[in-house]
Amino acid sequence: ELKVEQNPLFLSMQEGKNYTIYCNYSTTSDRLYWYRQDPGKSLESLFVLLSNGAVKQEGRLMASLDTKARLSTLHITAAVHDLSATYFCAVDNAGNMLTFGGGTRLMVKP
Amino acid sequence: DTGVSQDPRHKITKRGQNVTFRCDPISEHNRLYWYRQTLGQGPEFLTYFQNEAQLEKSRLLSDRFSAERPKGSFSTLEIQRTEQGDSAMYLCASSLAGGPQTQYFGPGTRLLVL
Numbered sequence: 001e002l003k004v005e006q007n008p009l010f011l012s013m014q015e016g017k018n019y020t021i022y023c024n025y026s027t028t029s030d031r032l033y034w035y036r037q038d039p040g041k042s043l044e045s046l047f048v049l050l051s052n053g054a055v056k057q058e059g060r061l062m063a064s065l066d067t068k069a070r071l072s073t074l075h076i077t078a079a080v081h082d083l084s085a086t087y088f089c090a091v092d093n094a095g096n097m098l099t100f101g102g103g104t105r106l107m108v109k110p
Numbered sequence: 111d112t113g114v115s116q117d118p119r120h121k122i123t124k125r126g127q128n129v130t131f132r133c134d135p136i137s138e139h140n141r142l143y144w145y146r147q148t149l150g151q152g153p154e155f156l157t158y159f160q161n162e163a164q165l166e167k168s169r170l171l172s173d174r175f176s177a178e179r180p181k182g183s184f185s186t187l188e189i190q191r192t193e194q195g196d197s198a199m200y201l202c203a204s205s206l207a208g209g210p211q212t213q214y215f216g217p218g219t220r221l222l223v224l
Contacts (some may be wrong), residue, residue, distance in 0.1 A: 004152075031210045042201060043153070043215040050210055088152050092210060096141060097166055100152030 006101035023089035114216035135204030
């Protein structure tokens with residue numbers, strides 16, 4: 001059974017600082033997705049990573065995938081308050097059925 | 111707005127009642143998914159359709175749950191004899207078929223069973 005673990009589960013950081021969220025998964029896959037969820041809202045797609053070594057960047061967020069280590073990272077550069085949200089990674093190893101991690105709740109303080 | 115829509119957005123019901131939720135996917139998407147999310151957790155896969163065919167069902171989908179997509183467009187998720195443990199956010203997503211595709215999520219239906 002595929003398991004997806006994120007850490008940390010909660011992250012409080014100052015504006016302007018950098019940090020990384022980690023996503024580990026238990027079985028082989030080369031399809032990994034990152035989503036953002038604001039409180040009470042649905043999920044917004046951020047990144048799709050489809051091969052070993054894939055790196056995607058959008059604004060202050062950069063995601064990478066290491067399929068050999070079964071690890072994806074979401075790096076935050078110079079955080080701003082608008083990035084406060086819960087971030088989920090999700091792995092697809094069975095043809096479009098996503099298994100989500102538990103989420104990382106990010107709070108960026110001024 | 112041409113995104114995924116869900117109705118109702120909120121539902122409060124008493125234990126033992128039946129409830130039905132509707133999902134309208136993005137119009138050109140032929141895959142449709144249902145997930146359940148409880149507070150503080152990530153979404154959990156329930157089932158998915160390609161066109162009108164239901165291709166996968168999670169073991170989370172007990173026999174009290176049934177999903178349909180009769181014409182390959184909108185889908186319904188029915189829960190019979192609701193239990194308090196069914197209280198959750200029910201999320202619908204859609205995608206194109208063929209290879210890895212991003213799933214686009216709707217706003218969800220929040221169910222509270224009293």
